[in-house]
Amino acid sequence: MKAYFLMWVVAAGTFAAELPVREVILYKHGVGYFERAGELRPGETAKLEFKAEEMNDVLKSLTIQDKNGGKVSGVRYDSSEPLAQKMGEFPFVLDGQNPALSAFLNQLKGAKVSLKFASETLVGSIMGARLVAGDDKHPEREQMVLLTDAGQMRTVDLSAATSVDFVDPMLQTQLREYLRVLSDSRSKERRNVYVDSVDSGTRQLSASYMIPMAVWKSSYRLIFGDAAATLEGWAIIDNTTAEDWTKVKLSLVSGRPISFISKLYDPKYVTRREAELAEDRSVGPEVYEGGVAGGVIGGIVGGMPAAAPPPPPPAPAREQLAMKSMGALSGYANADRARVDASSAYVNTQGRDLGELFEYSFGTPVTVRKGESAMFPFLQQKITARKLLIYSGESSQNPLNATEITNNTGKTLDGGPITVFDGGTYAGEALVETVKAADKRLISYAVDLGTRITTKYDSHSKGIREIHANRGILTTRSAQQETKTYTIKNVDAKAKTLIIQTPQRYGFKVLNQKPVETTASANRFEVKLPANGTETYAIVEEHDIENSLAVINMNPNILYVYTRNKAISDAGKNQLERIAQQKQQIAENDGLLSRTQTDIDNLNRDQERVRQNIGSLNQVAGQQDQVQKYAQSLAAQESRLAGLRDRQTELKDKKSALEAELNGLIEKLEF
Secondary structure, eight states: OHHHHHHHHHHTOOOOEEOOEEEEEEOSSSEEEEEEEEEEOTTOOEEEEEEGGGHHHHHHHOEEEETTSOOEEEEEEOOOOOHHHHHTTSSOOOOSSOOOHHHHHHTTTTOEEEEEOSSOEEEEEEEEEEEEOOOSSSOOEEEEEEEETTSOEEEEEGGGOSEEEESSHHHHHHHHHHHHHHHHHTSTTEEEEEEEEOOSSOEEEEEEEEEEOOOOEEEEEEEEOSSOEEEEEEEEEEOOSSSOEEEEEEEEEESOOOOOOOOOSSOOOOOOOOOOOGGGOOOOOOOOOOOOOOOOOOOOOOOOOOOOOOOOOOOOOGGGOSOOOOOOGGGGGOTTOOOOOOOOOOOOEEEEEETTEEEEEESSOEEEOTTOEEEEEEEEEEEEEEEEEEEOOSSOSSOEEEEEEEOOSSSOBOOEEEEEEETTEEEEEEEEOOBOTTOEEEEEEEEOTTEEEEEEEEEEEEEEEEEEEETTEEEEEEEEEEEEEEEEEEOSSSOEEEEEEEEOOTTEEESSOOOSEEOSSEEEEEEEEOTTEEEEEEEEEEEEEEEEEEGGGOOHHHHHHHHTOTTSOHHHHHHHHHHHHHHHHHHHHHHHHHHHHHHHHHHHHHHHHHHHHHHHHTTSTTOHHHHHHHHHHHHHHHHHHHHHHHHHHHHHHHHHHHHHHHHHHHHTOBO
16 A cells, blocks of 8 residues: 555656756856757746756856747746745645555545545545554554545545545645655755746747856867977866756857856845934944056067968768877887877867957767766867977076967967977976967976076175255165076087076166066076087176165264265255254254353362361361351352353253254255
């Protein structure tokens, strides 16, 4: 009976039409564009299945089109409501441990059912149902107590019924919905989207959307031939979806448009404001957005006319147009093999600009099974490639074998690894960033052991070159020169071209050489190396040093040093000399003030000593004459002390006048 019950509940479910994938466009920023299309028969609903984490992007980008001009009435999808909460809305529960029909019907006491038996059909309301345990004489059986429409209470054997139907269509609908929710819950990661159509006829429906996807990757082979180099590009894609891509139209887009995740799938609740009177509110801070000012960094772009792509090979049978790899490197040991040539790859792609992006579209439908990855050739053209050496650091005495490639393919070359083959054999590997059409790049792929480089460093100051002043601040500009000398020995019997790359340092400028190319962070210098020869190449850089001093804090001697500098103007020299003289007068006046204060202090000490002597003699008889002498001396000191204090006042007044004049001179200082 349990097996019958399971078949009965499954029959209550419904099935929707699925739209297979027809087109895939992969991007470099973590999303993919998918288009599905198919036939929708009358009464059918299209079903699209997604991972839970894909739903935000689907809800943001989904578009539906009816090719027959019909209308789409709406889109439904599984909500993110918890399963327990969804199940709690139904008037019954299917026990996964005991899926007996009697246990299910016992929850629906009072519901009206129709039971068909071999000889009769009973219609009535459920009073209860139970599972009766078996014994030696009777097997286990399920029973239900039914109140028939005739008013009879009957116990029926459910195993004898050929069908059980709810008379109430609402219960039947609820059971179908319950089973759908239960079925979807088996995979917590899967969510369904349903598209309903209002037309009764057969429709041709398409649905397009964006979902998170693994980015497509590029890898290249640069093959040097006798006369020219060939660049071969392969695209690596990964089908991480849960279904096969069967004969889909595939396109790959180079570029990184802005993309983000917007939380559209999870229910969103808005916190309402509290209403209050204006006078009860405190004033809060207001946050303003900041302004942005940008600049453009220019680069050197090498351009050549775009070369026409080579014609495709003759089209053989479709199954023979698949990729053919270049073979394992172990094959190089074969003496009969002269060289590594370009792959026998059928490149059937069309490239076009999409605004700031670039798209490669494959002309032949492709198939990639779920959970698999694939490689497809998207480029095979002659390209301008100049062999060089590049030296950009002192960690090694050997430069690197390099190539300057000019993208004259007329297409954007997506960034990726490059395997280099030279002279028919493997030469090394490199990485390259995305290269737009007509742009050029340097790539390095191996160490050149036939060239050795040593460096010598020297630094010295060039002294003060400029002196300026403004409102009391003296500014000097001097220079520090640094010379780096490269000694390059080429031991090979062929001439070479070396690129020395040095970092651009803030405040430094190159004096004796002109870079052949400048990037945002480096200068590049080109050196021609003779065969079996040694070349010396020096790069002199200069750094300006600016120093600012407050004139008020400088003593006259320092000021006179600046007046004798050749970089100072006559006007500046005269102003500084006048200020130095004023500072000298203030210093001389300060010296007189100091000596006057010393004399006053000495007289005060002498007066104190005389007063002590007078006090001692007054207590001794016969010392009146000596007391008179001390009194006369004290009077003379008082007179002298008064003169010193007058002198001190004059000097202080003079100092104030001199300092005021000095401040005026400094305030007007400008040259």
